[in-house]
Amino acid sequence: MTEQTILEQRSARSAFSLSGVTKDFGPVHAVRGIDLTVAPGEIVAFLGPNGAGKTTTIDMILGLSEPTTGEVSVLGVRPRQAIARGLVSAVMQTGGLLKDMTVRETVAYTASLFADTRPVDEVLDDAGIRAIADRKVGKCSGGEQQRLRFAMALLSDPALLLLDEPTTGMDVEGRRTFWSAIRADAERGRTVLFATHYLEEADQYADRIVLMSRGRIVADGTGAEIKALASGRTVRATLPDPDAAALTSLGGVDSVEVRGDSVIVHAKDSDAVARYLLTETTARDVEITAKGIEEAFLSLTGHDDEGETR
Amino acid sequence: MTDLPMTDLPMTDLPMTDLPMTLDPGARQLPAMGGFNRTVLGIELRRMLRNRRTVVLTLIVPAALLLSIGSQRGWEETVGEGNVAAYLLVSMALYGAALTAAATGTMVAMERAVGWSRQLRLTPLNPVAYILMKALVALFMGALAIAVVNVVGVSQGKAQMPTHVWVLSAVVTLFCTLTFAALGVFVGYLVPGENTMQILGPGLALLSFLGGVFIPLSQYADVVRNIAYWTPMYGVAEVARAPLTHDLPWYAVVNAVCWFVLFVAGAAWRMSKDTARA
Numbered sequence: 315m316t317e318q319t320i321l322e323q324r325s326a327r328s329a330f331s332l333s334g335v336t337k338d339f340g341p342v343h344a345v346r347g348i349d350l351t352v353a354p355g356e357i358v359a360f361l362g363p364n365g366a367g368k369t370t371t372i373d374m375i376l377g378l379s380e381p382t383t384g385e386v387s388v389l390g391v392r393p394r395q396a397i398a399r400g401l402v403s404a405v406m407q408t409g410g411l412l413k414d415m416t417v418r419e420t421v422a423y424t425a426s427l428f429a430d431t432r433p434v435d436e437v438l439d440d441a442g443i444r445a446i447a448d449r450k451v452g453k454c455s456g457g458e459q460q461r462l463r464f465a466m467a468l469l470s471d472p473a474l475l476l477l478d479e480p481t482t483g484m485d486v487e488g489r490r491t492f493w494s495a496i497r498a499d500a501e502r503g504r505t506v507l508f509a510t511h512y513l514e515e516a517d518q519y520a521d522r523i524v525l526m527s528r529g530r531i532v533a534d535g536t537g538a539e540i541k542a543l544a545s546g547r548t549v550r551a552t553l554p555d556p557d558a559a560a561l562t563s564l565g566g567v568d569s570v571e572v573r574g575d576s577v578i579v580h581a582k583d584s585d586a587v588a589r590y591l592l593t594e595t596t597a598r599d600v601e602i603t604a605k606g607i608e609e610a611f612l613s614l615t616g617h618d619d620e621g622e623t624r
Numbered sequence: 625m626t627d628l629p630m631t632d633l634p635m636t637d638l639p640m641t642d643l644p645m646t647l648d649p650g651a652r653q654l655p656a657m658g659g660f661n662r663t664v665l666g667i668e669l670r671r672m673l674r675n676r677r678t679v680v681l682t683l684i685v686p687a688a689l690l691l692s693i694g695s696q697r698g699w700e701e702t703v704g705e706g707n708v709a710a711y712l713l714v715s716m717a718l719y720g721a722a723l724t725a726a727a728t729g730t731m732v733a734m735e736r737a738v739g740w741s742r743q744l745r746l747t748p749l750n751p752v753a754y755i756l757m758k759a760l761v762a763l764f765m766g767a768l769a770i771a772v773v774n775v776v777g778v779s780q781g782k783a784q785m786p787t788h789v790w791v792l793s794a795v796v797t798l799f800c801t802l803t804f805a806a807l808g809v810f811v812g813y814l815v816p817g818e819n820t821m822q823i824l825g826p827g828l829a830l831l832s833f834l835g836g837v838f839i840p841l842s843q844y845a846d847v848v849r850n851i852a853y854w855t856p857m858y859g860v861a862e863v864a865r866a867p868l869t870h871d872l873p874w875y876a877v878v879n880a881v882c883w884f885v886l887f888v889a890g891a892a893w894r895m896s897k898d899t900a901r902a
Contacts, residue, residue: 378745398748399652409739414674419667426663427747429653466743 327390329354329474329505330375335384336529337370344370345381346529352507352522354473357500359516360509361540362526368509371526372476375507376404389473400428400470405463407479413452417443417462420451424466431469441465456483475499477508481515493519517541547584547604553577553597564590658750660757668761671731678727681825682769686720687776693838699782704869706785711868713777714793715837718864720769721797722804722857723828728762729808729891730820737816762805763798770794785868792867800860800880804828806887807856813894831857856883 329352337345345367352358360368373379374386377393388396396402411420421438425431438444441461446454451462460483467475475496481489496506496519510516516523517537525533525540533540546568556577561570566583577597581587584602591597655661672678690713699709732755735741744754774794777783785793811827812820832838834848835857841849852858859879866872 376746378742397746398654400748401652402746404746406739406742410743412671412735412738412740414671415667419670423664423667424743424747426661427655427659427744427749429655429748470747 327354328352328387329356330386330388330507332371332374332381333385335371335374335381335386337367337374337379338382343529345374348384348529348531350524350531350534352505354505355500355503357496357506357519357521358508359520359523360507360526361511361513361516361523362509363511366526367529368526369478372404372478372507372509375474375476376402396474400430401473402476403467403470403472403474404476405460405467405478405480407482410463411451411459413450415451416448417451417454417458418447420462421465421469425469428470430471432471437465437469440468457488460484472504474505474507477506479510480508513541546580546582547602549579549581549584549587549591549600549602551577551591551597551600553591553595556595556597560594561587561590655748658753659748660750660753664757665760668757669764672728672761672765677821678724681821682720682724682727682765683772686716686723686769686773689719689838690716690773690776691780694777694780694782704785704865704871705789706868707783709777709780709782710785710790711840711865713773713783714797714865714868715832715861716777717770717773717794718797718800718861719828719832719837720773721766721801722832722860723825724765724769725762725801725805726808726811726824726828727821728758728765729805729810730812730824732758732809732895733812733816733820736813759802759805762802762808766798766801766805770797789867793864796867797864800864803856803860803880803884803887806884806891809891810887810894813891828857831855832861834858835861837861853879856887859883 331351332348335345335348336343348367348371360372362368370379374381375388375393377386377388377397386393389401391399393402415423418434418438421434425434425437431437435444438447441464443458443461443465446458449458451459454462481492484492500506508520513523517540520537523533523535523537523540524531533543546566552575554575556570556572558570558572558577561567561577561579564581564583564586566581567587568580568582571578571580577591579587588600588602591600693716694709694712699707699712701708703711732741774790808820808824811824815823834852834855836844836852837857841852841858844852853875856879859876859881860883862872862876863880
């Protein structure tokens with residue numbers, strides 16, 4: 315089997331795959347070259363700060379925009395073909411509803427556009443919105459509108475479901491119910507890709523986390539693997555002319571940054587760094603802080619600056 | 625870059641046969657006629673008729689105008705195959721239908737603004753089917769506006785013209801209103817939100833005065849009349865009244881065709897720009 319046919323077979327069997335995908339908006343490089351293949355039934359978290367290119371990538375998977383270069387395939391066909399067959403659905407966080415339609419009209423309208431759909435009443439029941447079926451969408455609460463969006467997305471029994479910040483505004487119980495439903499569907503073979511800012515949510519519910527930053531995938535692995543990246547601490551101290559090489563050679567140091575008289579060290583073993591700074595150097599004002607997710611993003615992407623100027 | 629292993633799927637682990645049939649692209653069908661269907665048409669019509677402002681502005685105002693203007697002195701004077709009251713009836717039907725169609729057109733831009741069009745792009749609905757359904761709704765609403773004005777006109781008992789003229793001018797008027805559906809889409813993009821109709825309503829009334837819909841152009845000063853020939857209501861008004869008046873200058877036809885093409889092009893231009901951004 316040649317490499318080409320293996321690749322073709324893989325994209326045919328995958329829920330979706332992107333190869334060499336870039337997207338420019340004028341001079342802005344929103345996506346700078348992504349290769350990603352997701353298998354059917356996987357629950358994948360798409361993690362990254364705002365402006366990382368998550369939404370742009372999701373839009374290309376949905377066929378709402380075309381990549382500048384590269385190929386996107388969804389269940390072995392082009393994204394628009396997959397959409398036309400009801401194989402792909404998405405739930406966006408806001409908008410996308412008409413206030414002057416009733417809940418039932420919204421679902422019936424959407425259902426009428428597909429060749430095959432589940433019965434409207436059944437979908438309303440499943441989403442828990444049958445009781446408010448005759449209410450105008452504009453009079454529904456945010457939570458009810460979100461349920462309606464899910465009802466619309468599940469009408470065509472999609473093979474791939476894309477979610478944008480799906481549990482924003484849900485309480486703990488709502489979150490748990492939501493994710494157990496998603497997991498049950500995944501076991502039937504439905505693939506779920508959800509965009510999120512929160513490492514915790516990604517870690518709890520995804521089989522796999524894809525971390526995106528500045529238009530690139532900077533990490534791709536299980537929750538435990540990604541979490542390890544964010545588990546380090548930051549040591550900050552006042553120290554003129556630090557010996558960066560000596561700091562870097564300490565065990566578990568991810569990065570060393572010098573800002574004027576300050577030195578900032580990201581490390582898994584912050585104790586060793588602090589001990590070194592206090593015993594071997596003239597460092598003072600030593601601060602140790604846990605690394606947040608934003609810093610984890612930064613530590614994953616901080617050395618990627620050559621990509622910006624290329 | 626970290627030394628985290630880039631997870632790559634082992635080829636052998638990909639499920640080859642346990643995919644449920646429904647998730648197989650080959651087992652899925654495309655909707656008939658690109659998603660064009662009666663359910664959507666029904667819901668769209670109900671939406672228009674539920675909107676109180678649209679109903680008042682487009683169905684009641686033209687009829688009320690006919691009742692007030694149509695009772696002026698000289699309504700019984702002869703015009704072409706009918707009388708002045710008939711002339712006013714056709715004019716007012718055109719005004720009502722144009723306003724209704726424009727109101728329908730503005731919905732397209734509003735639906736884009738709130739993200740509904742994006743939602744629809746996640747369904748199999750073909751954009752051509754969408755525009756076709758919107759055009760049909762605009763035509764139906766236009767027909768309703770024409771019918772209301774005609775019913776009021778008949779019950780008023782002043783308008784007189786042969787039945788075939790009555791029917792023909794109603795049909796011609798109906799198709800003239802498509803120009804204003806396109807105008808509605810166009811203006812909806814230029815002035816998004818709830819304000820669209822607040823501009824289109826008075827705007828269309830002004831254009832109707834200028835175009836000789838409410839008052840015959842022969843009563844205007846030369847300067848005004850020379851401007852009127854270039855305005856969008858003039859052409860369609862002459863075309864709509866032609867079955868009655870048997871008087872259709874060539875430049876009125878050119879006017880009607882040009883404005884139609886211009887508004888459709890404008891609407892298409894704004895829509896394609898909007899899609900490119902999304």
